[in-house]
Amino acid sequence: MLKKLINSIVFLLEQNQIIEKEDIDICSYGLELLLNNLITILLLLLAGTLLETIEFTIIFMVVFISVKRYTGGFHCKTYGKCLMLTMLVYILIIVPAIIFSKQMQLIIGIISLIYSVIKIYLTDSIVNINRPKTASEIERCSRKKNEIITLVLFLEILLLVFGQEYRAFFVIACSLMAIAINMKLSNEVTITTI
Secondary structure, eight states: OHHHHHHHHHHHHHHTTSSOGGGHHHHHHHHHHHHHHHHHHHHHHHHHHHTTOHHHHHHHHHHHHHHHHHHBOOOOSSHHHHHHHHHHHHHHHHHHHHHSOHHHHHHHHHHHHHHHHHHHHHSOOBOOTTSOOOHHHHHHHHHHHHHHHHHHHHHHHHIIIIIOOHHHHHHHHHHHHHHHHHHHHHHHHHHHHO
């Protein structure tokens, strides 16, 4: 259904001479990415609204998207699978953030933060076979990844020391843990398929 909508939009753009015929595939791909990301964000925000955790949903999205963009890692083969996995990861982070005690959030958050920061720092950005990168792009992504992780780690320390904001701390730490696990899965897939 989404593919039909995209094809209709691209057809109209080409008919109205907004894009050239040779740009149809590029435009279709770009629109598909844009709409898929928009649907994912809207569904996450809807879930956050229904669970009354919109601020933590936004924290999850900002951390998950900004860090994963530079770490790379495992990618699902279809958008549907990606959406389901993203929603599952979100639920596995947000529901415990709602029901766990502050002490449990603190303990799990600290363990998750320590493991994930070490894993993310020590692992180079992972290149997906479908998204090849040059050596300079990999180096740039690894540098950006480390800069963002340093910033997030500093934020986590501030949340704990000054704000005692355990739920936000927990959501950030578990979001990083999800990314670290994603990187681990990607490494295992790469090693076993070579």
